Amino acid sequence: MKLFLSALCLGFSLTAFAQNVTKELKDIETEEQAEAYVDGKKKKHYQIMRFNEENHQSKLAQDLLSGGQGTTTSTRTQFEKTYFKVVGKTNDPHYRLSYIYLDGKKHSMKEIDLIRKKVLLKHDSQLETFANLAKKYSDAKNAFKGGDTNWVKITDLPTTLADLDEILGHKVDDIYMVSNKETNQFYIVKKTHVIRRIKEVKVLKVVEQL
Template identity: 35%
Template sequence: MLKTLLSATLIFMTSIVVAQDNFEKSLDSVQTLDDVNLFFKKNKKAKGKVIVFNEEKHKTKMAEDILKMGIGSKKYFKDAPQKTYYKVIEKYEIPYYRVSCVYLDGSIKSLEEINNIRQDVISKYKQGYRFTDLAKRYSMDNTAKQGGDLGWFTYGDLHPEFEKQVLKENHSVNDIFTIDIPEIKAYYVVLMTQDKKLIEEAKVLKVTEPRK
């Protein structure tokens, strides 16, 4: 009886090890984003997705460790309740930009009122007022809370017309200018706060090994 139990246990443990090896080998075969779809077709019980880590936006120790990894590398973090792997599929640098703005809502204020406010903001900024204080006073959206700062952004993050006028006009740091987007009744005073910066990103497959 004891011999039978030991044999059954050995077979069970061997099957777990084989399943784990097969899962890792399948994960090792993932080299591109197209491979990710094939991986999930073969491992239907696995849960995961591709996520993007950005060196400016993600400041956790995990993100720092992952961004140091090379393409094709994988690792798991022991403190997770289930064994969760992170595998780097792509790494690249893309240009990011940073501005602060005062947003004025054309559905609430007339164009005459908006232009008067914008002239006042620009005049006060040139007199030495801090733009953060002006944004907190005049801006009509949630960015007022952070002094108008939009954070780092790249192509596709904001309204196309806003991006066009910020990114393609070769503005320098501390340039202050206006942007009109009449079709959405949005009007801005914009301050360029940072030079263009190449920021590293990594596309990573995060996948949790299925429970046995």
């Protein structure tokens, strides 16, 4: 009997939580409201995500991208139900580069200059692809992806690389150097794509434990 009552109470509790989430999501319409809603909550269960039409090809992403502001959907597994609501939608310019990051705190300038020369020589002579060279030399987290940034807004690039004039000043396949000696950040950059406008949505995600 106690087990039955406990299960019953748990069922009522989960139903109430689901109803609360549905009501709360209904009242959230803007990015600012969504940010205020997740502030201070566990990121594992409450977060704001971004999906764009180039980097995200799942059915969920496509459904969210094709819907308008306020589009809401959910997914369910044995253990949780996840709610998604579109709180922002843009069609802004996106950029795609590949880069090798050299940390001046790990390498001397002599070592950095030597790596630069090796990269240019091997790439220009087609001995190795830029992606392989990035995997070999880059100190960045995206080294395992060959230094590829994927499609991102300029504000999502490393600060030292987020120079629109610099990017526009180069053609696709150009390789150029960017340095910030004050922060000990040194980059070998390859422009891999022309600028493209890409649809992107900001999505409020809430996870309900079942």
